[in-house]
Amino acid sequence: MNLNTITEVKRPQSADQITQWRPGYAWLAGGTWLFSEPQFGTDTLIDLQGLRWPALTPSASGLEIAATCHIAELFAFSAPPEWRAAPLIRDCCNAFLASFKIWNASTVGGNICMSLPAGPMISLTAALEGVYTLWPRDGAPREVAAVDFVTGDNANILAPGELLRSILLPASALSKRFAFRHASMTKLGRSAALIVGTQGEGDLLLTITAATPRPIQFYFPEMPPATALRRAIDARIPADGYFNDVHGSAAYKRHLTLYFAEQIRAELAAA
Ligand SMILES: Cc1cc2nc3c(=O)[nH]c(=O)nc-3n(C[C@H](O)[C@H](O)[C@H](O)COP(=O)(O)OP(=O)(O)OC[C@H]3O[C@@H](n4cnc5c(N)ncnc54)[C@H](O)[C@@H]3O)c2cc1C
Numbered sequence: 001m002n003l004n005t006i007t008e009v010k011r012p013q014s015a016d017q018i019t020q021w022r023p024g025y026a027w028l029a030g031g032t033w034l035f036s037e038p039q040f041g042t043d044t045l046i047d048l049q050g051l052r053w054p055a056l057t058p059s060a061s062g063l064e065i066a067a068t069c070h071i072a073e074l075f076a077f078s079a080p081p082e083w084r085a086a087p088l089i090r091d092c093c094n095a096f097l098a099s100f101k102i103w104n105a106s107t108v109g110g111n112i113c114m115s116l117p118a119g120p121m122i123s124l125t126a127a128l129e130g131v132y133t134l135w136p137r138d139g140a141p142r143e144v145a146a147v148d149f150v151t152g153d154n155a156n157i158l159a160p161g162e163l164l165r166s167i168l169l170p171a172s173a174l175s176k177r178f179a180f181r182h183a184s185m186t187k188l189g190r191s192a193a194l195i196v197g198t199q200g201e202g203d204l205l206l207t208i209t210a211a212t213p214r215p216i217q218f219y220f221p222e223m224p225p226a227t228a229l230r231r232a233i234d235a236r237i238p239a240d241g242y243f244n245d246v247h248g249s250a251a252y253k254r255h256l257t258l259y260f261a262e263q264i265r266a267e268l269a270a271a
Pocket residue numbers: 026027028029030031032033034035036048067068095096097098105106107108109110111112113114116117118119120158162163164165189190191
């Protein structure tokens with residue numbers, strides 16, 4: 001849609017060129033959300049494409065993903081065989097309510113910064129113990145664990161003007177075994193639950209997303225029995241702590257969460 005409140009589009013070559021920040025400014029990544037509805041409070045878009053950050057940088061320490069990496073680029077990434085959890089990347093790209101047009105425009109950073117419960121890049125990076133690098137407008141870069149970035153539905157820890165620069169998925173997490181479960185009320189619809197388990201040496205890291213407003217993670221140093229897992233989830237997420245929307249009631253999402261969590265536990269325990 002045309003955004004008729006926009007009076008200026010800035011195209012910086014470097015983020016340092018944006019020294020001042022004021023209400024009415026917005027970073028523009030793929031624009032798939034920004035151009036999908038009126039933006040009454042926005043008069044200036046600051047296009048991130050001119051920053052030309054390399055989309056994907058694999059190294060011995062892991063995979064660095066630029067915030068401006070498109071979903072299609074991430075999907076096409078070919079990982080080394082020792083990164084056993086790498087297929088999770090494609091599983092999460094496929095958990096988007098999105099056509100190929102969205103895949104080619106939408107960015108990993110845009111998805112994370114939208115901070116919707118059904119943001120599959122949030123699920124991916126939280127489950128793989130990602131670390132985000134944030135660039136404040138007036139301070140030193142800071143790092144935050146992916147699981148701590150989103151604080152609620154469409155809410156996160158970004159300060160005004162703060163930029164998500166990149167995401168590091170550590171090689172140690174990419175090397176783990178994983179199990180993935182996902183449900184949506186409609187085929188290719190918005191996620192009702194996206195749950196991932198990863199396992200190093202006999203442990204379990206369980207990441208619950210989409211069913212809850214923000215990611216919730218559980219770590220068990222040893223694989224728990226079914227009852228202990230269920231008890232831990234119920235103790236941390238009350239019945240009204242699930243995300244209630246048109247894509248599923250809180251009760252439905254609780255059911256999916258407990259059902260999938262047990263499937264993941266059993267699958268990784270058998271492995
Ligand atoms: C038909 C349709 C289906 C959709 N389905 C889904 C879905 O299933 N799940 C889902 O989560 N979303 C969905 N969305 C919402 C949105 O399209 C996605 O979240 C998308 O990934 C946003 O990425 P983008 O690059 O297009 O972001 P943009 O639209 O460019 O930006 C989104 C927001 O993030 C900010 N932003 C972008 N990049 C940065 C950065 N690096 N640092 C700081 N702030 C930044 C922008 O200022 C803006 O506020 C859907 C939208 C449409 C229209």
